[in-house]
Amino acid sequence: MKKKCLLLVLVSTSALSVYYGADFVSRVYLTKNEHSETVTQRYNDLVNSTYSTKPSNGKTFAKMTTRPPNVTALWNRFTQIINENIKKLYFKSWDNVITPYVTKYMIDERDICNSSSPPFLLVFVLSLPANTNERQTIRTTWGNFASQNTSFVNQSARLVFMLGRMTDGITLDKLVQKESTEHKDIVQFDFFESRYNLTRKMMHGLRWVKTYCNSVKYILKVDDDTFINVARLSNYLLTDSNINNKTIHGYVYRNGGPVLREGKYAVTKDELPSFQYPPYVSGTSYILPYDAIPDMLDLAERLPYCPVDDAFMTGVMRAILDLKLKHSVDFTHMSETKIDPCAFHSKLAVTNININCMNTLWNLTAPARAINCTQYRELGNNACSIF
Numbered sequence: 001m002k003k004k005c006l007l008l009v010l011v012s013t014s015a016l017s018v019y020y021g022a023d024f025v026s027r028v029y030l031t032k033n034e035h036s037e038t039v040t041q042r043y044n045d046l047v048n049s050t051y052s053t054k055p056s057n058g059k060t061f062a063k064m065t066t067r068p069p070n071v072t073a074l075w076n077r078f079t080q081i082i083n084e085n086i087k088k089l090y091f092k093s094w095d096n097v098i099t100p101y102v103t104k105y106m107i108d109e110r111d112i113c114n115s116s117s118p119p120f121l122l123v124f125v126l127s128l129p130a131n132t133n134e135r136q137t138i139r140t141t142w143g144n145f146a147s148q149n150t151s152f153v154n155q156s157a158r159l160v161f162m163l164g165r166m167t168d169g170i171t172l173d174k175l176v177q178k179e180s181t182e183h184k185d186i187v188q189f190d191f192f193e194s195r196y197n198l199t200r201k202m203m204h205g206l207r208w209v210k211t212y213c214n215s216v217k218y219i220l221k222v223d224d225d226t227f228i229n230v231a232r233l234s235n236y237l238l239t240d241s242n243i244n245n246k247t248i249h250g251y252v253y254r255n256g257g258p259v260l261r262e263g264k265y266a267v268t269k270d271e272l273p274s275f276q277y278p279p280y281v282s283g284t285s286y287i288l289p290y291d292a293i294p295d296m297l298d299l300a301e302r303l304p305y306c307p308v309d310d311a312f313m314t315g316v317m318r319a320i321l322d323l324k325l326k327h328s329v330d331f332t333h334m335s336e337t338k339i340d341p342c343a344f345h346s347k348l349a350v351t352n353i354n355i356n357c358m359n360t361l362w363n364l365t366a367p368a369r370a371i372n373c374t375q376y377r378e379l380g381n382n383a384c385s386i387f
């Protein structure tokens, strides 16, 4: 039985699911493009070289029955190959600036981080000009700790919203200007909002951080439909021994996944020659150490523009710069639609929630509030689709 399975591992990609999971197989092996055969071959070679001394003679299989594949080791090496592949594919472009930062600020809000003590954490929220209500809800709920000069982990934090412009936005620009005057927490760039421009927005946002907030230690990147459990996050930052300036923390997609050439997340070959993303974190919420930012800014100018911001920045660029990833399931991502309300207090972030839900979750998780599971269920059922 065991012997048969091991034989299949060597000769049939579909049977790999026995060992490596259907997800892995579909992402890596069923990607139909010019690179896939090469990489499948490289992976097979890796299997061969790892688990047999003399391939192609019958004894190989007999040997392997006594030594089943170490999936973790194989994964690590495969990831390494993908990372090296990414570096090679890009190497030529590193000499020249091909994607310069050219966009002007509509609003630069340069004083956000000025204070006698530099902020420990910058909460960096991507938001659309029209999402006034979302921003206001964040300000009055979980973002409150940062917008006021109160302490966070006994260190200060700041809140900033990153906005672009809308094509039909004259009136909106005025509203944003007014909101900015009132709250002083908006940075707006002079380019149009679109999914395609997300990486542009992120990189310009990080450039703002380098220019105006370069003493900060960590950036928490979030979208404006994401709730952050402040109490839990401060605990995470305080107690996680892996918190350092070389690691990005978030919900890690270990497979990376294929680079898509069609659809919502389409990327052309000129934009990204690789067929596979290295491991990356879900873009809805993650922690980026400030020390990674100057190198990322420099590198991004030397690479072609690639619109899938999370996979590009925390996958491709991260791999080139040799930054690490730290996975935590508590950076819950979009696909987790149902969570146990009573387990919620252990989550760091929940994405894809509306304003009501955000208020509810804030009432339930605000620091210093006792967790009451009965209350979670009562409130959650009414306001939160996630429960």
Ligand SMILES: *[C@@H]1O[C@H](CO)[C@@H](O)[C@H](O)[C@H]1NC(C)=O
Residues within 6 Å of the ligand: 009, 010, 011, 044, 045, 047, 048, 055, 056
């Ligand atoms: C392992 O190596 C042998 C000899 O090169 C080759 O015939 C066989 O197809 C290889 N197996 C895989 C899965 O690549």
Ligand SMILES: *[C@@H]1O[C@H](CO)[C@@H](O)[C@H](O)[C@H]1NC(C)=O
Residues within 6 Å of the ligand: 070, 071, 072, 073, 076
């Ligand atoms: C599998 O490989 C990993 C990573 O190299 C290693 O830490 C682990 O000890 C190995 N497990 C076994 C059972 O050899």
Ligand SMILES: *[C@@H]1O[C@H](CO)[C@@H](O)[C@H](O)[C@H]1NC(C)=O
Residues within 6 Å of the ligand: 114, 115, 116, 117, 149
């Ligand atoms: C924030 O609070 C600290 C300590 O109370 C104070 O020194 C600093 O000036 C304040 N900064 C701002 C911008 O209010």
Ligand SMILES: *[C@@H]1O[C@H](CO)[C@@H](O)[C@H](O)[C@H]1NC(C)=O
Residues within 6 Å of the ligand: 153, 154
């Ligand atoms: C913050 O500082 C206060 C006073 O120094 C201390 O009592 C408290 O334990 C500190 N909190 C944390 C989370 O470190």
Ligand SMILES: *[C@@H]1O[C@H](CO)[C@@H](O)[C@H](O)[C@H]1NC(C)=O
Residues within 6 Å of the ligand: 103, 190, 191, 192, 193, 194, 196, 197, 200
């Ligand atoms: C993205 O921003 C650029 C630079 O300002 C602009 O020219 C372009 O129209 C925007 N693209 C989309 C698809 O909105």
Ligand SMILES: *[C@@H]1O[C@H](CO)[C@@H](O)[C@H](O)[C@H]1NC(C)=O
Residues within 6 Å of the ligand: 110, 111, 114, 211, 212, 213
């Ligand atoms: C705040 O700091 C920025 C640079 O980080 C500087 O340009 C700006 O003038 C400062 N603002 C004040 C009010 O000191």
Ligand SMILES: *[C@@H]1O[C@H](CO)[C@@H](O)[C@H](O)[C@H]1NC(C)=O
Residues within 6 Å of the ligand: 245, 246, 291, 292
């Ligand atoms: C990270 O922190 C270490 C120790 O504090 C420091 O030596 C190093 O220069 C920092 N920056 C980077 C990019 O590693």
Ligand SMILES: *[C@@H]1O[C@H](CO)[C@@H](O)[C@H](O)[C@H]1NC(C)=O
Residues within 6 Å of the ligand: 356, 359, 360, 363, 379, 383
């Ligand atoms: C949250 O708590 C505040 C103050 O107790 C209350 O006014 C508000 O209605 C609550 N909101 C939700 C959605 O539970």
Ligand SMILES: *[C@@H]1O[C@H](CO)[C@@H](O)[C@H](O)[C@H]1NC(C)=O
Residues within 6 Å of the ligand: 372, 373, 374, 375, 378
């Ligand atoms: C928890 O909430 C329920 C419903 O609001 C309330 O009846 C109960 O007394 C609360 N329990 C505690 C320990 O506060």
